[in-house]
Amino acid sequence: MGNNIQKLRRAARISATDFARMVGISENTLSRYENCHRQPRAGELKKIADVLGVTTDELLKDNSER
Secondary structure, eight states: OHHHHHHHHHHTTOOHHHHHHHHTOOHHHHHHHHTTSSOOOHHHHHHHHHHHTSOHHHHHSOGGGO
16 A cells, blocks of 8 residues: 555655655655555545545555556
């Protein structure tokens, strides 16, 4: 999932700093999500999806399914 977050964030041309602020998390937390060291809680996952304009299902998809 982390790779999906990073890929979609970069495709949307949103910096990590701005994205973290928009979601309401720290840049360190975002980095942990994007590097698959931590999983977002359900509420954070929803915020991430909303900011990226995708569904939570799209975030959770395995990259091999794309």
